Amino acid sequence: MMELRRLRILQELHAEGTVAGAARALHLTPSAVSQQLAVLGREAGVPLLERHGRRLRLTAAGQVLLKHADAVAAQLETARSDLAAYADGRLGVERAGGFPSAIVLLLAPAAAALRRTHPDRRVEISEVETEVALPMLVRGELDIVVVMSSAKLPAADDPRIRLVELMVDPQDAALPAGHRLAGEEQVDLAALAGEDWVAPLPGTACREVLEAGCRQAGFQPRIMHGATDFSAALALVACGLGVTLIPRLIGSAGTAGVTVRPLTGPRVPVRLLYAAVRRGSGPTPLLSALCAHAATL
Incomplete structure (x- = not known):
């Protein structure tokens, strides 16, 4: 009989590609992961893994079992959701995560609203970037x-994660107060092609949004400074060291020396904000509160 924990190890091996990576993700030793995968292979009666260079990948039979493992995980999540609904959401805890501005704009207000409607339900919030948050969710x-x-982000039909769109947040241009375009009502992103740029750090979702927007405007930004924290980025802009893009919901927060202007052009860059939950989970009090608050922004 196949155990759920071994199917979970198979899922993580597929996600990480190595025994060591799966072990780190599951807080196990590599030898324990290898032993459990060997047992799972014997239970399945067919080879589930094959070596591909220095990594392991699933065989065709392993891919078949993975689909069933994903389906089992989603069904278990549905069971948890049904049990939570049975308790009417009045008890329990929801562990939430998000990048800093998501906490400020969405999670904190939603959690505050939830305290009024479900005073016995606890919400624990952690700061975590998108690229780290999704594996933690799974x-x-x-x-x-x-x-x-x-x-x-996972595809819409991902068997493990479900995305719920919360809102669309356009990007605006943040310019030094004395910039040549600071007096304009709107700024064409293409007009900033020759500027020095302040950009979020490589590998972050915010960096992807900035670079994709500039590419759509026909240029590659000349990035001189890196800062993922928006207050730090705006400080660099205020000192005249470059320009940047900033989500409209964040704005300049009154940063002296910074002028924020809406962008114009055929495709204004935006960031789409989603609530991500495990596949099979139903509506929870926090998810409902998040959607309700996002609709007011």
Whole structure:
């Protein structure tokens, strides 16, 4: 009989590609992961894994079993959701995660609203970036995460994660107050092609949004400074060291020396914000509160 924990190890091996990576994700030793995978292979009666260079990948039979493992995980999530609904959402805890501005704009207000409607339900919030939040969600370390549009987002039919769109947040140009375009009502992104840029760090979803927007405007930004924290980025802009893009919901927060202007052009860059939950989970009090608050912004 196949055990759920071995199917979970198979899922993580597929996601990580190596025994060591799966072991780190599951807080196990590599030898324990290897032993459990060997047992699973014997239970299945067919080879589930094959070596591909220095990595392991699933055989065709392993891919078949993976689909069933994903389906079992989703069904278990449905069972948890049904049990939570049975309790009417009045008890329990939801562990949420999101990047800093998602906490400020969405998670914190939604959690505050939930305290009024479900005073016995606890919400635990952690700061975590999109590229880290999704694996934590799959592993069950978080129950709901707010993420932004990124190449790392799962497809709509992903068997493990369900995305619920919360809102569309346009990007605006943040310019030094004395910039040549600071007096314009709107700024064409293409007009900033020759500028020095302040950009989020590589590998982040915010960096993807900025670079994709510039490419659509016909240029590659000349990135001189890196800062993922928006207050740090705006400080660099205020000192005249470059320009940047900033989500409209964040704005400049009154940063002295910074002028924020809406962008114009055929395709204004935006970031899409989603609530991500495990496939099979139903509506929860926090998810409902998040959607309700996002609709007011």
